Amino acid sequence: MAETARHPESRYGNRPTMKDVAARAGVGLKTVSRVVNSEPGVTPDTERRVQEAIEALGFRRNDSARVLRKGRTASIGLVLEDLADPFYGPLSRAVEEVARAHGALLINGSSAEDPDREQELVLALCARRVDGLIVIPAGDDHRYLEPEIKAGIATVFVDRPAGRVEADMVLSDSFGGAREGVAHLVAHGHRRIGFIGDQPRIHTAKERLRGYHEALTDAGITVEDSWVSLGSTDPARVRAAAETMLTGPDPVTALFAGNNRVTVTVVRVLAECDRRIALVGFDDIELADLLGITVISQDAAAVGRTAAEHLFRRLDGADHAPARVELPTRLIPRGSGELPPA
Amino acid sequence: MAETARHPESRYGNRPTMKDVAARAGVGLKTVSRVVNSEPGVTPDTERRVQEAIEALGFRRNDSARVLRKGRTASIGLVLEDLADPFYGPLSRAVEEVARAHGALLINGSSAEDPDREQELVLALCARRVDGLIVIPAGDDHRYLEPEIKAGIATVFVDRPAGRVEADMVLSDSFGGAREGVAHLVAHGHRRIGFIGDQPRIHTAKERLRGYHEALTDAGITVEDSWVSLGSTDPARVRAAAETMLTGPDPVTALFAGNNRVTVTVVRVLAECDRRIALVGFDDIELADLLGITVISQDAAAVGRTAAEHLFRRLDGADHAPARVELPTRLIPRGSGELPPA
DNA sequence: TAGGCCCTGGACAACGTTGTCAACTGAATG
DNA sequence: CATTCAGTTGACAACGTTGTCCAGGGCCTA
Numbered sequence: 001m002a003e004t005a006r007h008p009e010s011r012y013g014n015r016p017t018m019k020d021v022a023a024r025a026g027v028g029l030k031t032v033s034r035v036v037n038s039e040p041g042v043t044p045d046t047e048r049r050v051q052e053a054i055e056a057l058g059f060r061r062n063d064s065a066r067v068l069r070k071g072r073t074a075s076i077g078l079v080l081e082d083l084a085d086p087f088y089g090p091l092s093r094a095v096e097e098v099a100r101a102h103g104a105l106l107i108n109g110s111s112a113e114d115p116d117r118e119q120e121l122v123l124a125l126c127a128r129r130v131d132g133l134i135v136i137p138a139g140d141d142h143r144y145l146e147p148e149i150k151a152g153i154a155t156v157f158v159d160r161p162a163g164r165v166e167a168d169m170v171l172s173d174s175f176g177g178a179r180e181g182v183a184h185l186v187a188h189g190h191r192r193i194g195f196i197g198d199q200p201r202i203h204t205a206k207e208r209l210r211g212y213h214e215a216l217t218d219a220g221i222t223v224e225d226s227w228v229s230l231g232s233t234d235p236a237r238v239r240a241a242a243e244t245m246l247t248g249p250d251p252v253t254a255l256f257a258g259n260n261r262v263t264v265t266v267v268r269v270l271a272e273c274d275r276r277i278a279l280v281g282f283d284d285i286e287l288a289d290l291l292g293i294t295v296i297s298q299d300a301a302a303v304g305r306t307a308a309e310h311l312f313r314r315l316d317g318a319d320h321a322p323a324r325v326e327l328p329t330r331l332i333p334r335g336s337g338e339l340p341p342a
Numbered sequence: 343m344a345e346t347a348r349h350p351e352s353r354y355g356n357r358p359t360m361k362d363v364a365a366r367a368g369v370g371l372k373t374v375s376r377v378v379n380s381e382p383g384v385t386p387d388t389e390r391r392v393q394e395a396i397e398a399l400g401f402r403r404n405d406s407a408r409v410l411r412k413g414r415t416a417s418i419g420l421v422l423e424d425l426a427d428p429f430y431g432p433l434s435r436a437v438e439e440v441a442r443a444h445g446a447l448l449i450n451g452s453s454a455e456d457p458d459r460e461q462e463l464v465l466a467l468c469a470r471r472v473d474g475l476i477v478i479p480a481g482d483d484h485r486y487l488e489p490e491i492k493a494g495i496a497t498v499f500v501d502r503p504a505g506r507v508e509a510d511m512v513l514s515d516s517f518g519g520a521r522e523g524v525a526h527l528v529a530h531g532h533r534r535i536g537f538i539g540d541q542p543r544i545h546t547a548k549e550r551l552r553g554y555h556e557a558l559t560d561a562g563i564t565v566e567d568s569w570v571s572l573g574s575t576d577p578a579r580v581r582a583a584a585e586t587m588l589t590g591p592d593p594v595t596a597l598f599a600g601n602n603r604v605t606v607t608v609v610r611v612l613a614e615c616d617r618r619i620a621l622v623g624f625d626d627i628e629l630a631d632l633l634g635i636t637v638i639s640q641d642a643a644a645v646g647r648t649a650a651e652h653l654f655r656r657l658d659g660a661d662h663a664p665a666r667v668e669l670p671t672r673l674i675p676r677g678s679g680e681l682p683p684a
Numbered sequence: 685t686a687g688g689c690c691c692t693g694g695a696c697a698a699c700g701t702t703g704t705c706a707a708c709t710g711a712a713t714g
Numbered sequence: 715c716a717t718t719c720a721g722t723t724g725a726c727a728a729c730g731t732t733g734t735c736c737a738g739g740g741c742c743t744a
Contacts, residue, residue, distance in 0.1 A: 015493045017700055028724035033702060041722060058489025063469040064415065065700035067406040068729050075449070075470075084435040084643075086428055086628065093426040096452055105466060107417070107449045110438055124447060127405040128417075147400025151357045264629065271632055286428065287606065287629050290613055301426075359730055370694035375732060383692060407730035410699050 016057040025053035036061050067129065076311065077125030078108040079118060080136040087260055087283055087300050088136075091158070094304030095134055102312050104131065113202075115139025126153060132311045134158055134304075140201065142167075154314035158307045160203040161324075168314070169324045170307040172298040174204045174282075177329030178211025179218075181280040181296045182256050184331060186219045189340050190254040190278060194227045194245040196238055196266065197258030205230065208258050208282055227252055233261040235268075242269040246277060253341035254278035260285050267293060278339040284332065294337025297330045358399040367395035378403050409471065418653060419467030420450040421460060422478040429602055429625055429642050430478075433500075436646030437476060444654050446473065455544075457481025468495060474653045476500055482543065484509075496656035500649045502545040503666075510656070512649040512667045514640040516546045516624075519671030520553025521560075523622040523638045524598050526673060528561045531682050532596040532620060536569045536587040538580055538608065539600030547572065550600050550624055569594055575603040577610075584611040588619060595683035596620035602627050609635060620681040626674065636679025639672045 018032040025032065027046060034042050035050040042050075053059070067073045078095055080088045096106045107125060111118035118138040122145065125133060132154035135142075140163035149155055149167060156168045185193050195212045198205035209230070216223050226248070229241035242265070245252045255270075255277060257263040263281030270277050281288075284297040306325060331337075360374040367374065369388060376384050377392040384392075395401075409415045420437055422430045438448045449467060453460035460480040464487065467475060474496035477484075482505035491497055491509065498510045527535050537554045540547035551572065558565050568590070571583035584607070587594045597612075597619060599605040605623030612619050623630075626639040648667060673679075 019700080022724095029700095030702080030724055030726095031722085034723090037702085043722070046722080058492065060465065060469050060489070062410075062471060062700055063466075064406055064409040064471055065729090066702075068404075068410055068700080068731085069702045071729080073406065082435065083425075083438065084432040086431065089428065089431045090426040093424065093452060096425065096450075100451070105449055105470070106451060107447055108438075109442070109448060110435060123402065124405075127402050128447070129404060129406055147402070150400065267629070267632060285629065287609070287627065287633060290609060290633060291629060361730080364694095371730095372695080372732080373693055376693090379732085385692065388692080404730055407699090408732075410701085410730080411732045413699080 015062070016059045017062070018059070020057055021050065021053045021059050024057060025049045073129050073131055074103055075105040075107055075128070075130050076132040076134065076308075077122070077128075077130040078106055078134045079111055079121050079125070080108065081113050081138060082110050083108070085261070086286065089300075091300040091304035094301040095308045098305055098308035098312065102315075111136075111138040113138045115141075119144055132156070132315055134307050134311060135162075136160065137162060137203075139163065140203075154311050156307045156311045156314075158303060166322045168307075168310050168322050170303055170310065171324070171326050172204075172303060173326050173329050174207035175211040175214075177282060177296040177298065177331075178208035178256065178258075179215045180211075180329070180331050181282065181294075181337070182212045182215035183218070184294070184333070184337055185254045185256065185278055185280055186215060186221070188254075188278065188338055191219075191221055191341070192224075192227065192250070192252045193221075193254045193256060194229070194242075194252035195256050195258065196229045196241050196245075196262050198230070198233055198262070200230045205258055212256055233259065233265075235261075235265045238262050238265040239269055242266050246273060246275075252277075254280075254339075257281040259283050263288075263293065263295070267291065275342040276339050277342065278337055280331075280337040282329075289334055292335030294334045295332050297332050299327065299330075303327055357404070358401045359404070360401070362399055363392065363395045363401050366399060367391045415471050415473055416445055417447040417449055417470070417472050418474040418476065418650075419464070419470070419472040420448055420476045421453055421463050421467070422450065423455050423480060424452050425450070427603070428628065431642075433642040433646035436643040437650045440647055440650035440654065444657075453478075453480040455480045457483075461486055474498070474657055476649050476653060477504075478502065479504060479545075481505065482545075496653050498649045498653045498656075500645060508664045510649075510652050510665050510667075512645055512652065512669070514546075514645060515668050515671050516549035517553040517556075519624060519638040519640065519673075520550035520598065520600075521557045522553075522671070522673050523624065523636075523679070524554045524557035525560070526636070526675070526679055527596045527598065527620055527622055528557060528563070530596075530620065530680055533561075533563055533683070534566075534569065534592070534594045534596070535563075536571070536584075536594040536597045537600065538571045538583050538587075538597065538604050540572070540575055540604070542572045547600055554598055575601065575607075577603075577607045580604050580607040581611055584608050588615060588617075594619075596622075596681075599623040601625050605630075605635065605637070609633065617684040618681050619684065620679055622673075622679040624671075631676055634677030636676045637674050639674050641669065641672075645669055 018029055022029045022032045027050060032050055035047050076099055099106045109121040111121060115138050126148050134156050136159045137157055142162045142165040145165055158170050161169050182193060197209055200206050213223055231237050255266055257266045260283035263285060266279060281293060281295045284295045288295055360371055364371045364374045369392060374392055377389050418441055441448045451463040453463060457480050468490050476498050478501045479499055484504045484507040487507055500512050503511050524535060539551055542548050555565060573579050597608055599608045602625035605627060608621060623635055623637045626637045630637055
């Protein structure tokens with residue numbers, strides 16, 4: 001007769017438990033636990049017997065049970081917008097490195113810029129009882145996190161501020177970066193500068209737009225409506241926006257691209273254009289050096305690292321008031337931002 | 343007096359449990375469980391009372407306990423080489439999408455191309471009792487996975503084959519792709535073609551080298567040692583290798599770059615070079631179209647998706663013999679690979 | 685009205701681990 | 715020799731959830 005499964009519905013079969021190991025080694029359950037966790041108080045001989053049994057059975061401790069008992073999961077959750085976006089790869093990697101240094105695993109998910117999906121993901125992570133959360137917010141209302149924060153789940157918001165909730169944040173200086181980039185164009189003689197950005201409900205998009213306005217205002221330039229285009233970063237839309245600004249009766253002589261995806265599309269449009277249009281993009285891009293694209297660079301890895309370090313400081317007991325860190329950006333001139341007006 | 347913590351060592355405080363909810367709602371424990379899991383057999387009135395208590399206490403089900411009881415975690419593990427590598431972002435994202443469609447979470451980690459670290463990560467994931475594993479192998483011996491596979495943890499190896507273990511694999515046609523790329527250069531008149539690749543212990547690197555050899559042999563060309571350079575993809579090393587091949591008494595007239603990181607560095611070197619050297623790179627790169635770089639493109643998202651679908655098919659009970667899928671690559675001519683010998 | 689059935693709700697055990705505590709061993713001490 | 719003590723070891727409860735099973739009450743039918 002076939003051995004009956006412990007979990008009728010289980011898909012991972014019957015893994016041996018400490019009880020099985022104990023039986024095989026002829027010792028008590030707790031002794032196995034001690035060996036598995038390298039606790040003191042086991043004679044070498046007993047330990048050897050237990051190790052042999054573990055080996056023979058292919059036993060692996062069940063961390064679910066361990067977590068239940070101990071109350072900590074040694075894992076943190078990372079919710080970002082899109083892992084496939086080159087900005088988030090290094091960020092995610094940096095978070096992972098810090099987590100690893102603290103012996104924690106990383107569970108992550110993409111919100112695809114959808115607030116509902118963000119909440120769903122975050123709550124799923126909380127149900128797993130991750131020790132902490134790093135969230136790149138898609139939505140702007142995070143009150144749903146109140147019970148979790150009250151319960152002590154450390155939370156750090158990254159890249160964009162949290163909505164209606166008190167928590168640590170690590171941001172890049174979107175406002176200052178955009179202002180610097182636009183001022184750079186102004187300094188090279190441009191008076192008519194277009195701005196193509198992401199949806200204005202996204203905080204960074206709003207801030208960058210604000211920086212754009214401020215730079216032009218500082219230069220005594222009045223922004224015309226036709227110079228600004230906000231919306232999805234879908235290539236077709238961006239392309240249309242760029243083409244509109246570049247044609248027409250009184251075209252712009254320079255463009256500021258609100259993020260890496262916009263920049264990529266704009267570069268393509270400009271490549272097909274016969275006039276030399278100046279361009280500064282927010283976010284650095286691989287190979288931008290070879291293409292001579294001037295950018296406002298934010299250090300994604302530094303952002304991720306900083307956020308993760310904050311998180312673990314919280315987990316280690318720090319309970320100061322929520323901090324807001326803003327990391328500086330850096331203008332990297334590579335040619336496209338230094339072109340004079342056509 | 344302060345309320346005493348349930349878990350003295352817990353960092354996530356005292357979260358309310360179903361018991362607390364039950365007490366507050368004045369119902370039994372199991373009734374709360376029924377409401378939380380939308381099981382039938384609860385009157386609307388009772389359900390409302392329970393919902394209110396849940397709301398008031400900020401209760402969230404503890405999935406660790408649930409997992410322990412049910413035997414499934416609804417999570418899968420992904421171990422890759424480096425999340426920051428642009429090739430793995432889309433791959434990871436594709437896996438995540440499939441996981442999400444199956445209601446599973448994704449736990450991931452980077453091996454940094456270190457076999458020990460890979461094993462450590464994989465076993466940590468197994469201890470969490472992930473339902474399945476997708477692994478981009480760093481090492482070439484995966485016998486440590488035997489107990490897991492025997493226990494029914496579905497495992498799919500991606501991008502590189504598993505070592506000494508039977509499991510599903512999803513690969514790209516590295517050999518065929520490289521052969522096609524090199525043949526393309528031959529077809530454009532090149533007879534002296536350099537190959538700069540990754541460490542030969544990596545399967546894809548070996549396969550691509552094999553494709554290179556085959557293409558040249560087919561063309562009746564004898565490969566000279568000085569044309570081939572294998573090693574780390576560190577920019578300094580790649581740069582040195584490229585420069586060596588391009589100078590010297592009898593320099594190559596074309597280069598084949600073994601992966602995206604190599605390509606990026608080679609492009610930089612060639613940009614500084616006065617002769618026009620032909621180049622084909624393995625892996626597509628963002629903006630490669632603008633730079634006119636001819637590449638052998640593999641569809642990272644398709645690889646990830648295919649692997650994840652295989653995994654879930656296993657989890658849904660498929661138990662055919664381990665499959666080996668090889669996805670085709672595609673040559674995208676953009677100019678650099680069509681240059682004639684200088 | 686008695687009998688049966690369905691619907692709702694709760695008591696209890698189990699999942700695999702770890703913390704607590706007590707029991708045992710053998711040796712060292714008075 | 716009795717006593718203490720350190721060092722090992724194991725029995726047991728608990729973590730928070732879900733599956734099983736049974737009890738009670740209301741309703742329908744004969």
